[in-house]
Amino acid sequence: MLILAPSILGADFKKLGAQVEAVDRAGAQYIHLDVMDGEFVPSISFGMPLIQSLRSCTDKIFDVHMMVREPGRYTEAMKEAGADLICVHAEACTHLDRTVKHIKEAGLKAGVALNPATGTEVLEYVLDDLDMVLIMSVNPGFGGQKFIPYTIEKIRKVRKMCTERGLTTDIQVDGGVTCENAGQLIEAGANILVAGSSVFRGDPEKNVKDFLSIFEEYEK
Numbered sequence: 631m632l633i634l635a636p637s638i639l640g641a642d643f644k645k646l647g648a649q650v651e652a653v654d655r656a657g658a659q660y661i662h663l664d665v666m667d668g669e670f671v672p673s674i675s676f677g678m679p680l681i682q683s684l685r686s687c688t689d690k691i692f693d694v695h696m697m698v699r700e701p702g703r704y705t706e707a708m709k710e711a712g713a714d715l716i717c718v719h720a721e722a723c724t725h726l727d728r729t730v731k732h733i734k735e736a737g738l739k740a741g742v743a744l745n746p747a748t749g750t751e752v753l754e755y756v757l758d759d760l761d762m763v764l765i766m767s768v769n770p771g772f773g774g775q776k777f778i779p780y781t782i783e784k785i786r787k788v789r790k791m792c793t794e795r796g797l798t799t800d801i802q803v804d805g806g807v808t809c810e811n812a813g814q815l816i817e818a819g820a821n822i823l824v825a826g827s828s829v830f831r832g833d834p835e836k837n838v839k840d841f842l843s844i845f846e847e848y849e850k
């Protein structure tokens with residue numbers, strides 16, 4: 631199933647609740663929440679209180695992208711705030727296996743994110759435990775950056791790894807995703823597209839619908 635995950639980092643924070651409701655209404659299946667600590671990535675975004683308050687705006691899946699050093703420290707707090715899925719960066723976890731198991735034991739879905747320059751070999755021993763792999767198609771930390779084309783090859787590689795193991799793991803792509811490159815990403819093997827500026831710039835409801843109509847073409 632193809633899933634759209636609007637990243638609220640691209641939203642207008644003055645009217646965040648209304649914007650989340652708008653993308654929910656338009657049919658987006660996930661809400662992508664970018665948590666940044668100012669250490670793993672240069673910027674600081676938001677944390678548990680904001681996620682908790684948005685929980686009352688929508689029942690959609692809360693997909694929490696932790697751009698945080700040692701994110702395992704926040705699993706319980708994120709669960710309490712309303713996270714359904716926690717995605718951690720391989721580069722930010724000293725004990726990736728422990729962190730993934732911890733998320734699963736908390737009853738949440740677990741994802742591992744790879745920065746553009748990180749190789750797929752870090753997935754070798756944890757892939758079977760994962761619900762999702764996130765291929766970053768920009769260097770994490772900011773919205774509105776340009777898509778890095780070589781990451782398409784990495785999507786293909788991870789999809790192949792999954793298929794060879796008989797896994798139907800979700801593959802998410804995040805950064806510079808637009809209606810123009812969506813088709814290529816789906817063809818490479820991604821099934822969850824994160825979109826920040828391309829959803830929230832202009833009319834979010836219309837933009838979500840545009841993405842979903844592309845998905846329909848591929849699901850035929």
Ligand code: DX5
Pocket residue numbers: 637638639640662664695768769770771772773774775804805806807824825826827828
């Ligand atoms: C970047 C974040 C992304 C970001 C995407 O570090 O992980 O989720 O919001 O924004 P766009 O879609 O504008 O590249």
Ligand code: ZN
Pocket residue numbers: 637662663664695804824
């Ligand atoms: Zn993200």
